Amino acid sequence: MTEEVAPTITFPRPTNAAITMITPLEWWGVPWLRMQFQATRLFPYLKGLEQFRSVYFSRWSIVTGFHHNGPPQIKERPRTPYLVWEVLYSAETGPYIESFLTGIRGHIKRLWDSSQGFPGVDSVTDMSRYIADLSWADSYDYWAYRDASVRMILSGLEVSKEHAFLTSAAQSCGPEEFATIYTGFLRRRGGDL
Amino acid sequence: MTAGWPPTPVAVLTPVLPGREVDLVGHLGDMREEPSPFAALESTHVARLVVIGQVRTIAGMKKVKRPLRMRYLLFTAVANSPADVFLEELRSTSGPAVDEVWNHCVRYPGHRDETRFHEYMRQNSVDAQQTFRAYDATVSEVRTALALRRRHLSFARKAQALPSSEIHEAFLKHFGLSAGGD
Numbered sequence: 001m002t003e004e005v006a007p008t009i010t011f012p013r014p015t016n017a018a019i020t021m022i023t024p025l026e027w028w029g030v031p032w033l034r035m036q037f038q039a040t041r042l043f044p045y046l047k048g049l050e051q052f053r054s055v056y057f058s059r060w061s062i063v064t065g066f067h068h069n070g071p072p073q074i075k076e077r078p079r080t081p082y083l084v085w086e087v088l089y090s091a092e093t094g095p096y097i098e099s100f101l102t103g104i105r106g107h108i109k110r111l112w113d114s115s116q117g118f119p120g121v122d123s124v125t126d127m128s129r130y131i132a133d134l135s136w137a138d139s140y141d142y143w144a145y146r147d148a149s150v151r152m153i154l155s156g157l158e159v160s161k162e163h164a165f166l167t168s169a170a171q172s173c174g175p176e177e178f179a180t181i182y183t184g185f186l187r188r189r190g191g192d193l
Numbered sequence: 194m195t196a197g198w199p200p201t202p203v204a205v206l207t208p209v210l211p212g213r214e215v216d217l218v219g220h221l222g223d224m225r226e227e228p229s230p231f232a233a234l235e236s237t238h239v240a241r242l243v244v245i246g247q248v249r250t251i252a253g254m255k256k257v258k259r260p261l262r263m264r265y266l267l268f269t270a271v272a273n274s275p276a277d278v279f280l281e282e283l284r285s286t287s288g289p290a291v292d293e294v295w296n297h298c299v300r301y302p303g304h305r306d307e308t309r310f311h312e313y314m315r316q317n318s319v320d321a322q323q324t325f326r327a328y329d330a331t332v333s334e335v336r337t338a339l340a341l342r343r344r345h346l347s348f349a350r351k352a353q354a355l356p357s358s359e360i361h362e363a364f365l366k367h368f369g370l371s372a373g374g375d
Contacts, residue, residue, distance in 0.1 A: 069317070086204075171371070
């Protein structure tokens with residue numbers, strides 16, 4: 001097969017979007033990444049994603065080969081290992097990449113520094129082009145909650161935590177006391193509504 | 194679904210039968226118009242099917258000495274189950290739809306042979322070396338939380354126009370409650 005070209009993606013719609021990016025690694029990429037991943041297992045904050053309320057899920061895998069299931073599968077022995085990154089997010093893709101380059105540039109550099117052709121973290125345009133060039137569009141996707149952004153979900157979960165207390169208070173308090181409790185709820189959770 | 198199990202990533206990478214790549218992409222496109230086989234699985238937050246091949250060579254990359262010659266179907270999902278439990282749920286709940294997808298892949302045994310199905314999926318699975326999840330909730334908990342947030346939002350709008358003495362009664366009515374917990 002001649003060298004395939006990853007389809008150029010037009011970056012997807014703003015809510016519930018995903019990127020699958022596959023990058024070939026330098027010879028030192030596998031031990032380097034294993035060390036990085038070990039570090040984030042010990043210190044999860046090193047992932048740096050917690051601060052962004054726009055990522056649902058993300059995963060990184062190192063692929064060094066393919067299981068051979070038998071003919072007619074061709075035995076492939078890639079010379080280069082690959083880093084497969086998938087991220088599911090809710091945001092416009094351009095600002096999403098920009099905010100990550102601004103907020104966690106060190107993390108991004110550590111994770112993709114060993115990927116061939118990595119343009120570095122100084123230019124949003126170069127990084128966006130790199131992601132677009134090496135991403136694969138999905139042919140099918142399913143979301144259990146297609147229209148809910150990460151922010152909506154996190155807010156909903158916060159509101160849920162207080163709902164039982166509010167319900168109980170409503171059933172046991174008088175109007176004046178409940179109005180005070182409800183005002184406190186709005187002060188704490190107003191931003192989540 | 195495994196109670197209390199956090200959202201867990203699953204990934205399976207299977208070789209597409211030579212010559213069937215276009216048919217597979219066409220089938221996956223058609224699936225978008227039909228009820229999703231994943232909708233029947235309560236544990237599934239998200240599922241994706243991506244057909245991949247040799248990575249494009251761009252500036253700064255080395256010349257590819259042994260380019261990939263096959264296309265592969267990358268299946269990823271996030272579910273509130275261990276991978277094997279999720280795949281069994283998928284097999285037993287949506288077996289025929291699963292066959293229609295993976296019949297395009299080399300040596301897929303079909304969903305009726307439970308042992309070989311799981312062996313195939315396990316042998317072709319891709320481990321995640323690092324993961325991130327924004328929340329630990331189940332799909333059901335997420336949906337409930339979203340609905341509850343909507344109800345609270347509509348009540349908060351309503352409550353803005355009420356004197357504080359009427360908020361209590363309006364809250365009880367809005368959420369279908371009665372004073373005293375009856």
